[in-house]
Amino acid sequence: MTSSARSSVEQAAARLAGQARGAAAALRGRLPELALLAPAVLARWLDVGERVATLAPEASAAWAESDPEQLAGLDDDTLLAFVGLVRETAACAPALAVALARGTWSLLGRVPGSGIAAALQEAFAIFAEGGWRAERRAQLFLEASAGLGTLPPALLDRWHRLAPKLARQLDETQFFTALPASVGRWPEASQAAWLDLVHALAERSPVLATAVYRELPDALAPLARPLRGALLAALSQAAPALEPAELARALPVLGALVGSVPRPSHAVVRTMLADVAAHCPRALPGLLRVLPRLSDLANAERLAAWSRRGLALAAENGDAALAYFALASRTSLQVLHDAPTAAVLDELQGELRRYVQMLSAEPAVPRAVDGVRLRLPVEDDPAAHGMALPALVDVLETYEDNARLFRLLAAITTGRREFGTYARVALVASLRAAGEPPALEELVLLTDGYRVIRRLAERYPGLAADLAWAAPRLLARALPTAAPHLQLDALLTLALGDEALRARAPFWLRAAAALVLPALAPLGRSEATIDDSVAVARALAPLFAPPPDLNAGDAAFADLLPLLLDEYGGDTVTGDGSDAAAAGDEGDDPPARPLELPDDLALALGESLGELPDVAGLSPEELRRLIEAGVDLEMAQGRGQLAQQLGLFVTQLLGKRLGERATLAALDQAGVGAAPGLRLPHRDHTTAVYLYDEWDYVIGDYRRDWCRLREVAVTEDAGVFYEHTLARHAELVPEIRRHFQLVRPEAYRTLRGLEDGEDFDLGAVVDARAELRARRTPSPKLYTKRVRQERDVATLFLVDLSASTDESPGAATDGARIIDITREALVLMAAALEEIGDAFAIYGFSGQGRDNVEFFPVKGFDERLTPAVKGRIGGLAPRGSTRMGTALRHAVTKLKTVTAASRHLLLLSDGFPQDLDYGQDRQSHAYGIRDTATALRESQAAGIRPFCITVDAAGHDYLREMCDPHAYLVIDHVADLPRELPKIYQRLVRAS
């Protein structure tokens, strides 16, 4: 440093020392750095410092800390104006002046003077509120240059007014500095909407408002600008009507949810968000949660039609619209699937299931995955006989074509079974093991897909024809800008086609094919096995390197690869150098590259993965489905960074829905498509879980898959209770037996007056002879026949095991509880029925909440009265609630498997239907009663005759509503049940 320069600095410091010692010290401390400056720059800076020290000493400290290079770009006028401003401020509020200088110095030149003036005005407005708090706030406001640089002047007051509202959650200092920088790039309308949203939420839920303030902008960063604007506008409009808790659940993953909407649907979704926010704001969170699913199931046109229907519904019935937009009602799903050309898995699954079972000799349990591709996912657990198929195929012109494609895809899954894809033990796990290339699984889908499909085509000429038909059509879908996994699909299509097809392929695809196809050729031989496929895939892996940012060791996240590559327009795999990143859309911001991805990802996901038993890498579908399933997400500090990167944010997964939802299988027991009673094979346990719809009278529709029912084993008591009861009612048993034996099923009736039969009717023969003699024509009806009274009945006894059965009605029963009396009645009934041989079954039910309805098998129709059954009757015990509707529906499913002419369902209960979430309104039983009534009607429609027996003296009140007048009975004295039940049975069943 030149001595003159040094001396100038020293002098300046000395001059300052008098008024601003701190500034002087800072100046001296910066000597080494100032030494590196160009002399002119330094001189000017010192000069400015002089003037500042004279005119507005309060700004000296700020000047001393400022960047000399910055001043180089400023003209004197700006500086003077600024200094003048500081001076004026100092006249009224010195502290404020200091803050002003410090906060806005760095903005000089970047922000127009008017902006600074506006900010100052705002600061004064705050200041004017009076009190030390306001003063402090004003200071902080100014010091945090963030707001001034980011927000336009008009919004500044909206911004700083938030500070006191969020004061509990966010210290004011933090508030002002925490303004996310990304907001600065938004259009003013979006910024305003966002601030309004925070305001609206701040009243009711400061925690949520704080989260929206601090983290939402970055979470929404990857979105296209118009979509983001529409989302914010919708949220802020709907905010006053929303429950904060609902929004909180969707919030952390909002970016990912909305980001999943494909470009063509953006316009429709924008309109939909605006409309829903305007007409049915409460439905907004639910709608946001199902956006990924909606996008998969419907194209833009379909979505628009669906949305219109929903809005029309909103005009009539707000609750129904809520369920509609959350895809929770049957109507909603039907409208969505109603595309005339779409082939839907729900409808076709019965046919496809049988098809695959016939071809491969193993049962097949379809489960829906997203996306139509030739390279469908392989099964993690082949023993579960799952079969991954797209939920919807709507890629071709007509329904027939889509259905044909669907069948082809199903046939490919068959081929995997038939040609030994699963011969390699733990296939999926081995492909995702550490040390394997991350793209290995996707590539094996390509290579093994080739092998399997070639063999299929050889063996089944019909499938070869289907393939030849499908290949050109599938190829037409391939685009150079498509995601890598779709490009792999295109490669597979090309590999399976012939020369003519290859000639028609676009140039970029042919180039890739030239590299890949020769490697596939050996897999076409009949001796090729799955191991060969894996070997070829490994050899191809270097061609498909993931973006260099990703850590190749994180094989556990290989499943997320397609998601990431999709989201961030991953590396090109076509080999022709064209940029695979999506062409710019309407003024989009460049998406943030996931630079620190692996560590944070490992952090966030690793913890949650550790809690779950069976999750070896969540697939994108599973994650999405998780979110829709209402998984409770907890927001934690310090993960905000990750949210910025990915928008996908999973810290804690509650509930066991993961296993069942992920393997969304639809095994229809009744053999009718899309009927209630879907059965999901549970991954870890042997108990099956059944899903049933429930009738919600408020929305006037069924809630799809609302209740989960499990069959739970009953602990046996070695038949003790059974024997004991028979001994106790020793006098009753013979009486019942006698009663039943009077009308025995083996009874034969003699039919007379037949023209052909076993034996003569002597009376008729004599008459005939007489007629003959009298020269009249004798009747030919001379024979008799003994015909068996066929009794083809089956009865299911459905026993309420709710907690209330633990009560004892008192003296009348010598202290016995209702459950004991019921069990006695069952024992007597069973003993009697075993005698006469009528088919019957016994099941109990209870549960707790709609997710946990329990069904207890005591005796199935095909079981005899074995000691085990006797033990189970004794083992029945009081449990929980009474969700009658679901239990009835499952009983109907059981009865449907029986082929008797006359089927009866006898419900034994002690109270009205109730459960902790049997209807939104916990005070009223109306929901439960209506749902039970509907279930009873469903049973009648299925050809079953229900009958309700209750020991609740007040039973008339609700049974009247639920059942037909002759289809129920109230037993006045509980103790009479064992005696009455056989009589009731007699009247009902045997008389039919």
Add this chain to the structure above:
Amino acid sequence: MLDAPFYLPVGDEVALFRAAWEARLPVLLKGPTGCGKTRFIEHMAHVLPRRASNGHGDERLVTVACHEDLTGSDLVGRYLIKGDETVWIDGPLTRAVRHGAICYLDEVVEARKDTVVLIHPLTDHRRLLPVDKTGELLEAHPDFLLVLSFNPGYQSVLKDLKHSTRQRFVAIDFGYPPRDVEAQVIAHESGVEPRRALDLATLGEKVRHLSAAGTGEGVSTRLLIYAGQLIRLGIEPGRACSVAVSHALSDDPESQRAIDDVVGAIFG
């Protein structure tokens, strides 16, 4: 003499039956519908040597299709009033017993229990048939043999072959023949070309996978032969199979479509 009905052995059933015949052991043929039980017994009735002449024509096989209303008199016989007279007419069982034919009770489990019990005296060493209406105690002709058939898949709790009955019989299990054998049978019976016959046999094999899960019976060889005949007469294979297999087997549209899909995959 007419040619023996065509039957292609699948296992050792022919040898077994011959041995049973030699010893006059009653036989129970078990198997699903349309797998060849009746054809088998027709064939055997034709080829087995007769010990004594029955002097009553050439009737070697008497078949009774059993059903729920089958009464004792349907089997044994009854009186009919013809004009002025009362005439005793032998039932099929009595005819066989008297004249020495094989009496074949098809789907015996359908009949009433009190009817089935009538055959018990014929199945032990006495080989007697009491006909109480006429007061006779018939001793069976030396060439008489009792053969029953039933379909184990049909069994329900109520329709069951009592052990006191079934333990009087030697049981031979019948199943659908393996693909190449079935192809030969189809080719012979329907006259369709061998390649098509093999396709039809493959179809049969595939469709039977569906019944393995308990969703109904598998397709009988008979139906496949019908399909073959239709194909030979010029009906397009897909349509022939649709008519003879999918729509014959099931009324459930999903099952029908699924079977049609398999037909499409096999036949192209």
